[in-house]
Amino acid sequence: MAEQSQKGPSLKEQFWDPVAGFGVTFRTMFRKVVTEQYPKEKFPTAPRFHGRHQLNRWPDGLEKCVGCELCAWACPADAIYVEGAQNDDTPDADGNSQRYSAGERYGRVYQINYLRCILCGLCIEACPTRALTMTNEYELADDNRADLIYEKSDLLAPLLPGMEQPPHPQRLGDETAYYRGENAATPVDAGDRPAASVAAQAPSQEETA
Numbered sequence: 001m002a003e004q005s006q007k008g009p010s011l012k013e014q015f016w017d018p019v020a021g022f023g024v025t026f027r028t029m030f031r032k033v034v035t036e037q038y039p040k041e042k043f044p045t046a047p048r049f050h051g052r053h054q055l056n057r058w059p060d061g062l063e064k065c066v067g068c069e070l071c072a073w074a075c076p077a078d079a080i081y082v083e084g085a086q087n088d089d090t091p092d093a094d095g096n097s098q099r100y101s102a103g104e105r106y107g108r109v110y111q112i113n114y115l116r117c118i119l120c121g122l123c124i125e126a127c128p129t130r131a132l133t134m135t136n137e138y139e140l141a142d143d144n145r146a147d148l149i150y151e152k153s154d155l156l157a158p159l160l161p162g163m164e165q166p167p168h169p170q171r172l173g174d175e176t177a178y179y180r181g182e183n184a185a186t187p188v189d190a191g192d193r194p195a196a197s198v199a200a201q202a203p204s205q206e207e208t209a
């Protein structure tokens with residue numbers, strides 16, 4: 001043993017081994033670069049990627065959510081909070097309708113806590129009206145906890161042309177017409193646009209979710 005240590009390292013150990021150690025580095029230098037330049041360049045996600053939720057609307061702008069809380073019950077992370085309330089067709093003091101959705105009830109309070117959500121999608125499977133879907137939006141980071149609790153106003157789909165901000169009366173017929181997609185040709189309002197044309201101009205936003 002003492003004789004071997006006095007001989008010192010062999011030629012191979014002196015010259016070849018240090019170079020061989022860089023073998024992976026040299027090979028990789030000539031490969032195609034796969035580093036993504038995020039956030040300067042954003043690549044599209046897979047079409048069915050589970051990103052931020054969206055609360056969809058009917059073609060006249062009424063909300064699809066009926067405040068049933070099934071999504072909240074389905075959530076394994078207890079990330080959803082819903083408070084339902086009764087729609088009311090009685091005009092308020094200003095003569096305006098107090099209806100927010102097609103049907104008896106609507107989601108008066110709707111929150112998703114993205115500090116808890118694991119984007120599993122069980123809530124959207126549970127939703128009976130397809131009110132809740134998920135978009136491809138994945139940039140959900142923030143620098144404080146409060147802003148990661150999304151309110152209904154953060155989650156509601158934007159109003160498309162032809163849609164009207166609730167509260168307002170059912171423009172597309174009775175409740176059955178909404179859920180069967182019949183969109184009976186009742187007048188939209190004092191204007192001259194029939195409900196059927198509203199439906200044609202503004203398809204349901206769940207298709208984009």
Ligand code: SF4
Binds near residue numbers: 080
């Ligand atoms: S995606 Fe999953 S964890 Fe997130 S709110 Fe829906 S059910 Fe809950």
Ligand code: SF4
Binds near residue numbers: 064107
């Ligand atoms: S999003 Fe769907 S499941 Fe959740 S409360 Fe509204 S209607 Fe019910």
